[in-house]
Amino acid sequence: MAKVTPELIRKLRELSGAGMLDCKQALEETDGDVDKAFTILREKGIAKAAKREGRETGQGLVEAYLHSTGDGLPAQVGVLVEERNVAQAKAEADGKPPQVIPKIVEGTVEQFLKQNCLLEQQYFREPKLTVQDLVKENISKLQENITIRRFARFNVREA
Numbered sequence: 001m002a003k004v005t006p007e008l009i010r011k012l013r014e015l016s017g018a019g020m021l022d023c024k025q026a027l028e029e030t031d032g033d034v035d036k037a038f039t040i041l042r043e044k045g046i047a048k049a050a051k052r053e054g055r056e057t058g059q060g061l062v063e064a065y066l067h068s069t070g071d072g073l074p075a076q077v078g079v080l081v082e083e084r085n086v087a088q089a090k091a092e093a094d095g096k097p098p099q100v101i102p103k104i105v106e107g108t109v110e111q112f113l114k115q116n117c118l119l120e121q122q123y124f125r126e127p128k129l130t131v132q133d134l135v136k137e138n139i140s141k142l143q144e145n146i147t148i149r150r151f152a153r154f155n156v157r158e159a
Contacts, residue, residue, distance in 0.1 A: 004028055016041045043089040084109060118151055 012023040026037035087108040119132040
């Protein structure tokens, strides 16, 4: 078993925002592997997402999928997915009944999409509408198709 040093505990605490004891236990469980320990903390729901907001993403697995409608045509749809395993493992660790785990996972993914996907977010001037609803409303008014290809997020408070 690898020796768990205070430096490893500090590094894991900075990544996860979890307490010292939780970090030490996770590192002992993984023989000092910080990446595996971080995954364990995420699965237990101890790692705080808010603490990591704004940091570079260096943990986890993200898969890309591009769908093309035909040979020689560029991809029409692209998706980035982080596997549902974390939400499922957390629900299982919390002792939820097996028949409700799929619903919990779907709810977690849906909440994530509402917070992180532009078209699912609330329109800031009229929170009853999503951005997608606003686009559809303008398509019907203008009688033209509207496609959002790129967007940039600006926050005047960030320096």
